[in-house]
Amino acid sequence: MAIDNNLYEKSIKILTDLIGFQTVSGTDNSELINYCEKILNDLGIETFKVFDDEEKRVNLFGTLKAKKTNGKKPIILSGHTDVVPVSKGWSSDPFTATIKNEKLYGRGSCDMKGFIACTLAFAPVFKESNLDRDIHFCYTFDEETACIGAPLLIKELKKRDIKNGICIIGEPTNMKIIDAHKGMNEYTIHFGGLAGHSSKPHMGVNAIEYASRYINKLLELRQELIKRAPKDCIFNPPHSTLSIGGISGGIAHNVIADKCKVEWETRPVNKADGDFVTKEIEKFVSEKLLPDMKKVFPNSYIKKEIIGEVVGFEKLDKSEACEFVSSITGDNSREVVSFGTEAGLFQEVGISTVVCGPGSIEQAHKIDEFIELNELKKCLNFLDGIKNKSIN
Structure with missing residues (x-):
């Protein structure tokens, strides 16, 4: 239908309002959550919050109860509220929405306030x-930093016996179905x-030099x-990856660095690869690196x-969530990606999950990030399809 x-x-x-909240990962997102909660509460939709230890970052979960469910599984519309940091070079203020050429x-x-807005x-x-x-x-915090917020929310959902349903993670996929991705493990x-x-x-122990040896082992x-x-791996690249994200230490040219x-991170295609990396690097530390330092x-x-x-999102032969989305979009194709989402966390507790949302991942995390306005229309049409499958 025409929206x-x-x-x-x-x-x-x-x-536009959501972009104005500078919810960079690791920072306070409570103002944005309060904004979302007010919209839901004004409609009579019941909500609850799940906070981090400092009560500055918060997840929000709201439920619009049906008068009679007729045995149909609930739908969870899930998105993360955090964004990645901004680098220099933007053509406009990154936290002020700007519309130009239908973008x-x-x-x-x-990534991914467009879905939340819809x-x-x-x-x-x-x-x-x-x-x-x-x-x-369902709106979570700090997905971009190894999905810190979602596990706290899912733990609360289990307490409240909310562990059944169809979860739609609205990451930018151009409204295409994603049914699998790699895991993601991040360490400092x-x-x-x-x-x-x-x-x-x-006479000293140079922490930078030992860190360099550690990195060399990771590269091996x-x-x-x-x-x-x-x-026949389904991913691209077709193997687990490992990347060094940063190194810092030392205070001066002529001082042995003591800190x-x-x-670094690894994105395993299966749990065995993640366990392999952990076992090998910890063995290197305990048997070689640390003893050399302590001498x-x-x-x-x-x-x-x-x-x-973060656990990976496992491809299943039969997925109720994928079939539900296909029945609305008319697209039976399935794709896999190498980037991570919160999908595996919901899947792990038995909730059928799919990744499908407006916008292109090609624009995520980049200077002058944008969403095509037509993608918002496509998402609204999709939500209308959910409505049509959820009414008597």
Whole structure:
């Protein structure tokens, strides 16, 4: 059907507002969540929040109850509220929505505030319909940093016995169905050595040098992962990947660095590859690297900080969520991606899950990120399809 122009304009207005909230991963997202909660609460949709330890970052979950469900599974419309940091070079203010040539520019416009805006704009339509299934609105924090927020929310859902349904993760896929992706494990490794004058390097423990040896071992393991590529792997590249994201340490040219940290990640195609990397790098640390450091300075340390270990999204021969989306879009094709989402977390607790949302992943995380306005229309039409399958 042709979406009502007022509904389309409303989605643009909400997306404009959402972009104005600077919800970079790791920062306070409560103002955006309060904005979303007010829209839902004003419609009589019940909500609850799940906070992080500091009560600054928060997940929101809302439920529009059907008068009678007729045995139909509830629909969970899920999106993350955080965005990646902004680099220099934008043509306009990244946190002020700008429309040009049928595209809406702004950080998070496609990844993935566009989907959230559509769900909020369509909420009154769901409310006014005679639904025979519950509709859940799920908005999480810090997906971009190893999906920190979603596990806290899912834990609460299990407590409330909300563990059945069809979950639609609205990541930017041009409204195509994604039914599998790799896992994602992120780590920060902290090295502590002994400072001293650079003229006597043997008298200190240079944390940067040991961090470099650690990185070299990771690069060796990366080559092993390529060799371990499963036969007929569905992903591109067809093997688990490993990447060094950052290294920092030291204070001056002539001072032995006593501190250093390394940030790295691996995206395993299966759990076995993730376990392999963990086992091999920890063996290298315990049997070689750390003993060498302690020979000079017994208080040397290597500490592993787990940023997140996110399960992959497993491809299933039969997926109720994929079939549900296909019945609306008329597209039976399935695709896989190498980037991560929260899909595997919902799948892990028994909720049939699919990744499908407006916008292109090609625009995500880039300077001058945008979403084509037509993608918002496609998403609103999709939500209308959900409504039509959820009414008596």
